[in-house]
Amino acid sequence: MTSATLLRRITDYAARADPYPLYAELRRTPVARQEDGVYAVSTYWEIAGLLHDPRLSSDPRNRVPTAGEEDILEEEQGLPPSFLRLDPPEHDRLRRLATRPFGPPDSLRRVSDMRGDLARMVSGLIDGLRDREQADIVEDFAYPFPVMVICNLLGVPHEDEGRFHVWAEAIVAGLDPGEEGEGPAERLRAAQRARMELGRYLAGLIEDRRRAPGGDMLSALAAGHGDRERMSPLELVVTAVLLLIAGHETTVNLITNGMLTLLRHPDALRRLREEPGLAVPLVEELLRYEPPVQLLPQRTALADIDVGGVTIPRGAPVWLVLASGNRDPRRFPDPDRFDPGRTGNEHLGFGGGIHYCFGAPLARLEAQVALTELARRLVEPRLVEDPPPYRRNPVLRGPRHLPVAFDGCVP
Amino acid sequence: MPAADGSAEEFRRRGHAVVVGASLAGLRAAETLREEGFAGTLTMIGDEPHEPYDRPPLSKQVLLGRTGAGDTLLPRRRALEARWLLGTAATGLDLAGRRVRLAGGEEVRYDRLLIATGTRARPWIKETEATLDGVLTLRTAGEAARLARRLDARPRRVLVIGAGFTGSEIASACRERGIDVTVAERGPAPLVGALGGVVGAVAAELHRAHGVDLRCGITVTALEGDQAGRLRCAHLSDGTVLEADVAVVALGAVRNTEWLAGSGLAAGPRGIACDAGCRAFDVHGIVTDDVFVAGDVARSPHPLFGYQFLSLEHWGNAVAQAEVAAHNMVSPGPERRPHLWLPAFWSAQFGVNIKSVGVPPMGRELAVVQGSLTERRFAAVYGHQGRVIAAVTFDHGRWLPFYGRLIESAAPFPPDFAQVDRAPGGPRPIPAEFPDPALPTHGPTVTLSGYAPSERRVTFVPARV
Amino acid sequence: MDLNRCEAYAQCAFQAPDVFAMHGEEALMYEPCPGDERREQVMRAAASCPVQAILVEWPGGPAVPEEAGTGARG
Ligand SMILES: Cc1cc2nc3c(=O)[nH]c(=O)nc-3n(C[C@H](O)[C@H](O)[C@H](O)COP(=O)(O)OP(=O)(O)OC[C@H]3O[C@@H](n4cnc5c(N)ncnc54)[C@H](O)[C@@H]3O)c2cc1C
Ligand code: HEM
Ligand code: SF4
Numbered sequence: 034m035t036s037a038t039l040l041r042r043i044t045d046y047a048a049r050a051d052p053y054p055l056y057a058e059l060r061r062t063p064v065a066r067q068e069d070g071v072y073a074v075s076t077y078w079e080i081a082g083l084l085h086d087p088r089l090s091s092d093p094r095n096r097v098p099t100a101g102e103e104d105i106l107e108e109e110q111g112l113p114p115s116f117l118r119l120d121p122p123e124h125d126r127l128r129r130l131a132t133r134p135f136g137p138p139d140s141l142r143r144v145s146d147m148r149g150d151l152a153r154m155v156s157g158l159i160d161g162l163r164d165r166e167q168a169d170i171v172e173d174f175a176y177p178f179p180v181m182v183i184c185n186l187l188g189v190p191h192e193d194e195g196r197f198h199v200w201a202e203a204i205v206a207g208l209d210p211g212e213e214g215e216g217p218a219e220r221l222r223a224a225q226r227a228r229m230e231l232g233r234y235l236a237g238l239i240e241d242r243r244r245a246p247g248g249d250m251l252s253a254l255a256a257g258h259g260d261r262e263r264m265s266p267l268e269l270v271v272t273a274v275l276l277l278i279a280g281h282e283t284t285v286n287l288i289t290n291g292m293l294t295l296l297r298h299p300d301a302l303r304r305l306r307e308e309p310g311l312a313v314p315l316v317e318e319l320l321r322y323e324p325p326v327q328l329l330p331q332r333t334a335l336a337d338i339d340v341g342g343v344t345i346p347r348g349a350p351v352w353l354v355l356a357s358g359n360r361d362p363r364r365f366p367d368p369d370r371f372d373p374g375r376t377g378n379e380h381l382g383f384g385g386g387i388h389y390c391f392g393a394p395l396a397r398l399e400a401q402v403a404l405t406e407l408a409r410r411l412v413e414p415r416l417v418e419d420p421p422p423y424r425r426n427p428v429l430r431g432p433r434h435l436p437v438a439f440d441g442c443v444p
Numbered sequence: 445m446p447a448a449d450g451s452a453e454e455f456r457r458r459g460h461a462v463v464v465g466a467s468l469a470g471l472r473a474a475e476t477l478r479e480e481g482f483a484g485t486l487t488m489i490g491d492e493p494h495e496p497y498d499r500p501p502l503s504k505q506v507l508l509g510r511t512g513a514g515d516t517l518l519p520r521r522r523a524l525e526a527r528w529l530l531g532t533a534a535t536g537l538d539l540a541g542r543r544v545r546l547a548g549g550e551e552v553r554y555d556r557l558l559i560a561t562g563t564r565a566r567p568w569i570k571e572t573e574a575t576l577d578g579v580l581t582l583r584t585a586g587e588a589a590r591l592a593r594r595l596d597a598r599p600r601r602v603l604v605i606g607a608g609f610t611g612s613e614i615a616s617a618c619r620e621r622g623i624d625v626t627v628a629e630r631g632p633a634p635l636v637g638a639l640g641g642v643v644g645a646v647a648a649e650l651h652r653a654h655g656v657d658l659r660c661g662i663t664v665t666a667l668e669g670d671q672a673g674r675l676r677c678a679h680l681s682d683g684t685v686l687e688a689d690v691a692v693v694a695l696g697a698v699r700n701t702e703w704l705a706g707s708g709l710a711a712g713p714r715g716i717a718c719d720a721g722c723r724a725f726d727v728h729g730i731v732t733d734d735v736f737v738a739g740d741v742a743r744s745p746h747p748l749f750g751y752q753f754l755s756l757e758h759w760g761n762a763v764a765q766a767e768v769a770a771h772n773m774v775s776p777g778p779e780r781r782p783h784l785w786l787p788a789f790w791s792a793q794f795g796v797n798i799k800s801v802g803v804p805p806m807g808r809e810l811a812v813v814q815g816s817l818t819e820r821r822f823a824a825v826y827g828h829q830g831r832v833i834a835a836v837t838f839d840h841g842r843w844l845p846f847y848g849r850l851i852e853s854a855a856p857f858p859p860d861f862a863q864v865d866r867a868p869g870g871p872r873p874i875p876a877e878f879p880d881p882a883l884p885t886h887g888p889t890v891t892l893s894g895y896a897p898s899e900r901r902v903t904f905v906p907a908r909v
Numbered sequence: 910m911d912l913n914r915c916e917a918y919a920q921c922a923f924q925a926p927d928v929f930a931m932h933g934e935e936a937l938m939y940e941p942c943p944g945d946e947r948r949e950q951v952m953r954a955a956a957s958c959p960v961q962a963i964l965v966e967w968p969g970g971p972a973v974p975e976e977a978g979t980g981a982r983g
Contacts, residue, residue, distance in 0.1 A: 085845045087814060087863035120864035121814065125821075129934065137922040137931040144923050310949065313956045336861035347862070379961050386842050389959060394923035397957055500912070501941050508938075516941040519966040760913040788913045795933025797917060821934075839935045842916045 040067045040352070044211040044427045050420035052327070052427070053369065056357035063341035072334075072345045075357040077364035077381070079341045083353060084385035088336045091388060092120045095333045097348045112228050113267065115275035117388065118331065124387060130264050131272050134253030136394065144394045147186070151399060154181050155406045163442050167417065170292050170435035171285065174407070179284035179399055186395070187276060188242060188249025189235075197234060197277065203227035204274075205282045209426045210330050228274060235273040236266075250276070280392050284399050286325035286431030291316070291404045293435055294323055294371055296416045301373045305408040312401040315373035319400070320359075320382025322371050327356040327430045329384065355381040356430075414439040452776040455555055459484040461773065462544055462552055464534045465560035465700070466490025468498065468518065469739030469762040473558050475521045476770035486526040487552055489544065491533035494585055500759055502588035503610050504792055507617035509596065513589035534561075537707040539726070542734065555734065556773045559704075559716060559724065560766065562740040563697035563757065568605075573667040578675030579691050582610055594690045595621060602626070603678050603688040605664050607634035609791045611694030612647065616793040619654045626657040626686055628664050628678075631879060639804050639836055641877025643824065646817050646838065650794045667691055697757060699741050709735065715743040715755050720782035722769035736773055738765040744783060748852065749803050749833070758789040786848055790841075796820060799841045801848040802834030805878055811858040811871035813847075815840055823847065826876055827857025910939055914962035924957050925950035 042048055043055045056075060059065060063076035074080050083089055093114060116127040133139045158178060162168050184191045207224025210217050239255050246252035251273060257263035264272065295302040305311050330352045338345045345351060358381045360368040365375075383390035390396065407414075417436035424433045455461075461477055463470045466488045474486060490496075498516045505511040529546070536545035543551045565581035568574035580591050595602070595618065602618050604611045607629035618625040631637065633644030634651060651658040659680070666679040677687045704711040709732075710725040711717075716737045717725045722744065724735040737744075739762035743753040764785035772780045791798045807826025815822030815838075823843050826834040831854045835847030850859070858873045917935035921928075928947055929939045943951055955963040 082846070082849065085843060087843055087846060087865065088861055090864055092864075122865050137919050137926070138933065141922070141926045141930070145926055310952070313953050317956050335863055377961055378956070379959065383959065385959060389918055393918075394920060394957070397924075498910075498941055501939075505938055505940070510938065511940055511942075519964050521964065521966075760911070763911075790912045790915075792912075792932060792936035792938070795936060797933070797935035797937075799913075839933070841935055 038068075039065070040071065040073050041212070044209075046211070046213055046423075046425055049423040049425070049427065049430060052356070052430070053360060056354060056360060059354065059357055060361060064343040064345065066343070071330075071350045071352055072343070073352045073354055074341070075354045075361075076341065077358040077361035080353045080355065080358040080381060081385060083332075083338075083340065083351065084381075084388075086338065088334060088338050089351060090120050090333045090335050091118050091124075091331060092333075093118055093331065095120075095335060096350065097333075112225070112232050112274075113271055115271045117275055117279065121387065126262065127264065127268060127272060128387075128391065130262065131254070131276070131391065133258055134250045135391075139258075144398060147182070147395070148398060148402070150185065151182060151402045152406075154178055155402050159406060159410050159442055162411075162439075166440070167436060167438045170407075170437050171289050171432060172434065174403070175285045175288040175292070175435075178288065178403060179280060182284075182395070182399055183277060183280040186250055187273065188247050188251045189238060189277065193234070197231055200227040200231040200234075201278055201281050204231070204278050205429055206426065208330070208428045211425065211427055213425065231274050231277070232270045235277070236270045239266075239269055239273065276392070279390075280395065282426075282429045282431070283325045283392075284396050286429060287316075287319060287396060287400045288403045289432050289435050290323040290325065291319050291400060292407060292414075292437065293416070293421065293432060294319060295404065295408060296414060296437065297419070298371050298373075301371065302408055302414075304373065305405065309405045309409070311373055312405045314375060314378065316397055316400045316404070317378045317380060317382075318371060318373050318375050321365070321375070321378055321380035322359070324356050324359055324380070324382040325429060325431060326382070326384070327354070328428055329353040329355060330428060355384065410442045410444075411437070412440040412443060452774060455484065456480075456482055456774045457484065459555040460487070460553060461485070461556050461558070462487045462489065462554035463558045463560060464489045464544060465562055465739070465741070466492070466528070466530060467496050467560065467562055467739070467762075468759065469560035469562070469766040470558070471496040471518055471520075471766075472763050473560060473738055473766035473770040473773075474524055474526060476767045477774060478522060478524060480771060480774050482770075482774050484555075486524065487529065487554075488524075488526050489529045489532055489534050489546065489552070491531065491547075492584060493531040495530070497585055499583070502585065503582060503613040504617065506588045506592055507595060507614060508620060509592065513585045513592055516585065533703070535703050537704055537709065539708045539732070539735070556736065557734060558736045558738060558766075558769055558773065559741065560737070560739045560762075561700035561703070562762075563699050565693070566695045566698050568667065568691075568693045568695075570666070573669075574693070575673075576667060576669040576675045577673050578669075578689050579667055579693065581693050582614065583697070591690075591692060595623060599623060599689040601686070601688045601690075603628065603664070603686060603691040604694055605678075605691060606694040606696070607631075607647075607651075607658070607660075608637065608694060608696060609635065609793075611692070612651070612793045613791060614692050614694060615651060615656050616654065619656060619794070624657070626659065626688065627651060628662045628680060629658070629660045630663050632660050632877075634658070634660075636877070636879055637805070639800070640807070640810065640826075641879075642810055642817070642874060643804075643836055644877075646820055646822075650796060650820060654794045664691075697740070699755075701741065715741050717753060718742055718744045720745055720747070720784070721772050721780050722765060722783055723772070736769040738762065738769040746787075747782070747784065748786070749806060754787065754803065756787050758787060760788050761785060786852060788844075788848070796838050797841055798836070798838055799844050800834065800836045801844055802826065802832075802851045804834040804836060804876070806833050807876045807878075809857070809873040810836075810876040811873045812867065813859055813863070813871045814843060814865045816867075825850065825857065825859060825871075827873060830857055831855060832857045832859065910937075910941070911962045911964065912937065914960045915958075916960050916962075918959050920957040920959060921954035921963060924953040929954055 059075040063079050065073045116124045204224045204227050207221050242252040243255040332351045334345045334349045362368050383393045414437050421432040421435045496518045498518050501516045506513050533547040534544050565583040601624045604615050604627045607627050615625050615627050634647040636644040663681040664678050668677050670676045699715045701711040718737040719731050722736045723731045724737050740757045743755045745751045746754045765783050768783040788801045804826050806828050809827045810824045812824045821839045823837045823840045825832050832850040928943045932938045955965045
């Protein structure tokens with residue numbers, strides 16, 4: 034079967050720079066069974082439907098482990114799953130509690146009030162490029178920025194970045210289902226170790242915040258809301274790990290993909306410089322056109338599900354290929370065109386349904402501020418290498434480095 | 445070129461379209477006409493003096509004092525280039541002469557007519573009591589402004605007569621503003637007519653948890669005023685006399701069809717009957733080809749629900765039906781579309797988002813499929829003849845599209861599959877407890893499929909037993 | 910606002926807190942006719958709504974004189 038090898042070809046590193054032709058091939062069979070029993074869903078309406086389907090579980094404990102995975106899943110009990118990987122009602126309860134210090138209804142303006150801080154961080158980072166002619170957008174900008182933001186938000190000392198950077202990398206690599214390198218099983222094991230260590234580190238911080246609270250989210254989560262329901266200490270640690278990690282690589286990739294796409298579309302770059310308001314629809318279009326989270330490989334069918342003319346059997350692992358749905362011509366006119374002014378852009382970049390990205394408002398703001406300022410301040414920016422070198426991870430896909438040359442910065 | 449096509453094309457180019465009822469359905473229909481290339485003359489006739497405005501906020505934001513009653517104008521999708529006759533009621537229709545008579549005596553000729561005259565609030569039965577100062581209804585912006593002013597004046601107690609959606613939302617707004625409120629409902633619980641007794645009991649708890657003095661199984665027998673003609677108290681069927689300075693009559697709606705009396709259209713208290721293509725029927729049951737109907741005033745057959753005529757007083761129905769009606773007004777026969785919208789509505793009350801798809805009152809039984817009634821956070825599906833016919837959610841709206849698809853695909857009831865958040869042992873069907881379980885017709889089961897409106901089609905599948 | 914489409918993701922309330930507010934967990938309240946000074950906020954909200962439930966009047970507002978009044982109406 035060609036489709037059997039297709040998903041393998043997609044996760045293969047050779048496809049990283051441009052997986053889109055393979056997604057187009059995948060869409061010929063909207064729901065395609067792979068030889069290892071995985072069902073890959075690649076068309077818009079089918080993915081959107083499944084994101085709202087209560088017969089699909091995000092909980093790894095519902096998975097029928099494949100050979101070699103059993104002991105890993107066993108170990109996973111060390112640190113329980115975060116709400117990203119829980120089903121209702123636990124998911125809803127924990128997400129609700131995590132939302133209290135983050136967004137409406139309880140914290141109406143936390144994110145919008147961060148705009149000024151974000152602008153200052155961005156200015157500072159670009160100021161640092163003033164005397165240079167070339168920069169790596171990843172190392173010099175797109176990585177440090179979101180890390181500063183999430184540290185500020187959570188109340189994690191930025192000086193500790195060096196420590197949790199390593200853990201974060203290992204955790205994110207654990208999402209990589211590809212066969213290359215040390216293989217998925219070993220990566221998963223390493224990810225679990227890293228999660229434990231990061232958890233231990235954050236548990237210490239939370240203890241500090243409980244004693245001496247600040248205005249940050251960890252303090253608020255640790256304090257709870259009076260006698261209303263609250264997280265257990267373990268749930269708190271697990272949630273903190275999730276928040277710290279989830280806002281990491283994803284936003285790095287959004288900003289980096291954004292810069293790359295703008296440099297490939299000089300018209301869009303010019304327009305953004307002239308009308309900064311374009312950043313709003315432009316970031317939505319980026320989330321459609323080059324989504325940082327390309328696919329969701331962690332769902333399990335709890336029942337037989339008829340979709341796209343196929344029955345996904347109960348127990349089967351299901352991959353939702355968001356990046357492919359985003360290019361589905363049945364949903365988006367001219368889907369392979371980057372159109373920064375696109376309207377009615379119901380993209381799948383942040384997922385959908387109850388697991389819709391928790392940090393989306395923050396990620397949007399970060400990307401809007403970052404790209405507007407990069408576009409405005411870098412003089413004559415150009416790509417040094419196209420395509421740039423990519424990271425291995427096919428799930429959280431993005432360039433490892435993005436060398437860009439320019440003729441200085443305007444203030 | 446066949447005549448029908450020729451006339452549609454001719455109409456599209458230089459015909460005269462007249463829309464009576466300049467509210468949600470009328471506006472959206474007019475916009476769709478232009479969207480679809482209608483280049484002729486467009487006349488909008490509305491008896492309210494305002495530009496088209498949105499009603500749902502009237503019982504929510506407006507009563508909370510967050511939005512002015514005049515500040516709910518509907519956003520426009522596009523420029524219309526229409527002649528607006530606002531503050532002008534249509535008083536008659538000459539079907540053969542294709543003329544609408546206006547209150548001033550003027551007549552407007554049309555080639556194609558859309559009727560979207562909606563409904564008005566059912567007034568208090570006793571006229572003398574209805575005119576007491578302090579007795580109000582809520583349908584229009586003017587009525588909302590009056591009620592909002594009364595609430596601003598901090599009445600000692602508000603009496604809401606009728607605990608349907610509007611009545612419940614009014615009670616909710618009162619409580620949020622710290623105003624004492626009594627709700628008198630004839631049925632056993634709020635919302636029973638729309639959602640049945642099981643969900644109604646949850647709604648009753650919501651009322652009570654928010655401090656509403658809810659009295660069910662009670663009717664208001666009389667409203668009494670003081671010498672100055674101000675409302676003083678209400679007499680209830682259990683003998684109680686309740687002091688209140690404001691009474692809001694929330695007993696449902698009356699369809700605005702009186703102006704069509706004697707016109708020869710099939711119009712009456714239940715609305716104007718039309719086919720699935722929104723064409724009005726005449727009194728002989730023969731479908732017209734130049735008079736279309738949309739919105740709250742329409743009754744039309746729905747293939748998913750045994751071809752029963754449904755009257756849907758839902759915002760979403762007004763929009764969807766208006767779009768179909770307008771499309772069909774400018775399209776030749778083969779390009780016309782049926783109105784196959786899956787009924788859906790929402791209501792916000794007591795901080796809870798209530799949503800529904802399908803036709804709950806057709807359900808004999810319901811099963812809670814997610815969450816729990818006691819937490820007042822759940823999804824429940826309604827069953828009829830072994831298939832899923834409707835679903836209701838309280839703060840579980842994200843799952844609703846899934847249940848909508850179950851309805852469209854005539855999925856078996858009770859749902860027999862494993863899913864997240866499933867009660868131990870699976871969902872147990874219980875009687876939905878509608879006051880009057882109207883038995884719908886038998887017949888083939890129909891399912892909907894397709895996503896784009898133009899792809900919507902009817903597929904017959906054998907009835908499941 | 911098409912509140913049938915709305916799935917209470919609250920993205921609009923994050924983007925335009927002066928116009929949109931969550932009322933409880935899932936019920937959305939909004940200002941139907943926010944002033945022009947809120948237009949930018951509203952555009953942000955409309956763009957970020959995952960189900961595109963927010964209709965913003967086209968720029969410039971109605972062209973017909975008797976339909977005075979511009980601005981975004983959510
Ligand atoms: C307070 C309130 C809250 C609501 N909340 C919700 C909700 O939360 N969810 C939901 O789904 N739905 C809700 N609805 C229902 C929704 O607003 C209606 O379904 C919708 O307004 C129907 O639109 P329409 O254009 O068909 O009718 P209408 O809005 O009733 O408009 C009809 C128009 O025609 C005019 N008219 C009548 N007769 C004549 C005549 N002879 N000549 C000229 N003009 C005439 C009327 O004055 C009116 O302006 C609510 C309604 C109200 C009143
Ligand atoms: C551009 C940046 C981002 C992208 C593309 C992105 C994408 C996604 C996607 C697709 C999901 C759905 C996962 C699933 O359904 O299984 C998700 C969930 C999540 N994201 Fe993001 N994300 C981004 C940034 C952030 C940030 C900055 C944070 C933290 C502040 C964050 C926190 C979360 C959390 C906590 C979840 C789990 C939500 C749940 O399960 O209910 N994300 N994200
Ligand atoms: S962003 Fe859209 S879906 Fe979310 S609450 Fe606002 S309108 Fe509803």
